[in-house]
Amino acid sequence: MATLPQLIEDDIERLGEALREFIVSTDATAALVIDKGGFLITHQGDASEFDLTTIAALSSGAFMANQTIAGLVNETNFNSIYQQGENFSLFVINIDDNCMLVVIFKSQTGVGVVKYFAGTAVKRIACQLEIAQERAPGMGLDLSVLNVADASQFFRKNEA
C-alpha cells in the first residue's frame, strides 16, 4: 500500500499556507488535509466549533464508500463528494493516493467557488507532498525514544 511521505515542519507550514490562501479565496470556514485511513494531518481556519478528529474519520469513510459505490456502477471518474447543508456544507476532494482535502463552508457560499479554488489548492498540496516524498524516500523517524515499558499502563481503567 502506498504510504504518506515523512513530513517535516516546513512541509506542514507550506500545506498551511496553501490552506490559508484557499480559505481567503473561498471564504470557507475550515480546510483540512486528511489521510485516507481517517487521520487528520493538518488544518486551517476557524474549527473551534467542530470535532475535526471525528470529521476526518467520517469524511474518509464517506469518501471511500462513495468511491466504491461509483466503482460498482462502472464510474471511473470519481474524485470528490459534496454534502449540502442548511448551515454548513462539506466538500471532500481527492489529493493523491494517500490524502484528501476536506472543506467546511457556510451554506450560503456557492459550492462552485469552493470547487474552483480547490483545484489549485489540491495541486499545491500534492506538489508539496511529492517534494517531501523525494526528499526522503522510505525514510522513517527514530521511534526508539519511545519507552515501550510504559505501555502496559497506557490505558487505565477508571475504577470509580
Place this chain on the structure above:
Amino acid sequence: MAIINQATKELQVKIVYYGPAMGGKTTNLVQVHDHVQTNAGNKGKLVSLATSSDRTLFFDFLPIEAMTIKGFKTKFQLYTVPGQVIYNTTRQLVLRGVDGIVFVADSQYEKMPENVEAFQNLMDNLKTLKLDINEIPYVLQYNKRDLPNVAPVEYMDYLLNNRDVQVPSFTGTAHKCEGVFETLNMITRMLLQKYISQNVPQYA
C-alpha cells in the same frame, strides 16, 4: 499506517476491532469509552453508525489521546467493523491504514464456525489490501466467558491461534469490562514494540 507528525510531535495509530457479528466488538469500545482514565478533553465522542437495532452499519469510532511518552503525544483511533457477512466491502474500507487488530471471538460453542469464518475473512481482506497478517500486530479476545456454553480456551486457541507464532489471547466479558483494558494495552504495547524494533514508522 500510523502517522508520526514530527512538526507537532504526535503519534496517531489506528486499531480495528474485528470479529463475527454480535461478538462484542462495539461493547469493547463502549466500555473503553465509559471507563478509561484520561485527562479532561482527551477522550473523544464514541461515534456509532448503527442500524435501529444497534447492529453496526459502517463502523464505530472512538478517538482517545493517551499519555505523552518522551514528548510524543499519542493519539489512538479505535474502530470496529460490522460483523455481518453482507458488509464485507465496508470491512475492507475500515481496514485501510490499520496498524493493529483486536480479533473479538464469541466463546459460545455454536459460534465457532462463525469465528473461524470471520478470521479467514480478515486474512482475505488484508490480502486484498496487500497487507500480511504476519506483519500486523494482533491479539485475540475470547469474549462472553460468562455464558454457560463456552468452549475451553485451549480449543479456541487451537482454532484461532494455531499459527507458527502464537499471539497473546485474553478471556473477556466485555459487558462487565473484564479483559477489555488488558486486550487494549497489549495491542498498544505490541504496536509500539513493532515500531521500535523495525524503526520504520511512516510519516507526517
